[in-house]
Amino acid sequence: MRVTIVENTPSTQHGQVGVALHEAGAAINLIKPRTGDALPLSPDSDALVVFGGEQRADDVAGFPYLDPLADLMRAYTLADKPVLGVCLGSQILARAFGAQNLHGNAVEAGWCEVAPLETAADDPVMGAVTGPFRIYQMHTDTFTLPEGAVRLASSRGAENQCFRIGRATYGMQFHFEVNQNVARAWNRDFPDVIEGMRPGWVRDMPAEAAKWGAAADQTGLTLARAWVSLI
Numbered sequence: 001m002r003v004t005i006v007e008n009t010p011s012t013q014h015g016q017v018g019v020a021l022h023e024a025g026a027a028i029n030l031i032k033p034r035t036g037d038a039l040p041l042s043p044d045s046d047a048l049v050v051f052g053g054e055q056r057a058d059d060v061a062g063f064p065y066l067d068p069l070a071d072l073m074r075a076y077t078l079a080d081k082p083v084l085g086v087c088l089g090s091q092i093l094a095r096a097f098g099a100q101n102l103h104g105n106a107v108e109a110g111w112c113e114v115a116p117l118e119t120a121a122d123d124p125v126m127g128a129v130t131g132p133f134r135i136y137q138m139h140t141d142t143f144t145l146p147e148g149a150v151r152l153a154s155s156r157g158a159e160n161q162c163f164r165i166g167r168a169t170y171g172m173q174f175h176f177e178v179n180q181n182v183a184r185a186w187n188r189d190f191p192d193v194i195e196g197m198r199p200g201w202v203r204d205m206p207a208e209a210a211k212w213g214a215a216a217d218q219t220g221l222t223l224a225r226a227w228v229s230l231i
Helices: 015-023 064-076 089-097 180-189 191-197 201-228
Strands: 002-006 027-031 047-048 083-086 108-116 133-139 150-154 162-165 167-173
Touching: 002 089, 015 201, 027 162, 047 064, 064 083, 064 089, 064 167, 083 089, 108 201, 133 191, 133 201, 167 191, 180 191, 180 201, 191 201
Parallel strands: 002 027, 002 047, 047 083, 083 167
Antiparallel strands: 108 133, 108 150, 150 162, 162 167
């Protein structure tokens, strides 16, 4: 299989999603539009992954590639090719299908609780985990649910934590790709951004990682493997 991955930050780590893709023997087509890489005009691989970033999903003035990226996510979906949008990626995906981006009213940082909904019970991805779980979060924005999408998970801070459109297009507000190694790297690479969302997190993370990290790593890998199985 061949999977296109779009990175929205200068330093993006694929974490548990990367592990699951490696296990499946996926060939990766890596695109960094923020640094000038061109996006394809139409789907040219078997699946599409769009990772997170600190920019807002509708800041097309600052990041003109966001509109073409939203169009590409929609095109993959309409072609019945699996799509995964994580954090910023989920916000771009929601906008691609007519939803509204909401700014600054959904701050979540650290290993936060997410609850699957009844709709997740027979879902091929969210159905792979049971009951509320702790998973890594780092965001301030959220979005309304796109028309026709199925809401699969929620949290106290953001109602739309996970949704599905069609067979295999998923938007996940939470960073299930972030394992403990990635969390440590983010503390090193983006301390000012992280401290702005949760003051004291760089100091507090080791204790919370000891409490929640191992289980979150396993949940993230379970979800990643479940999505990759749809390709």
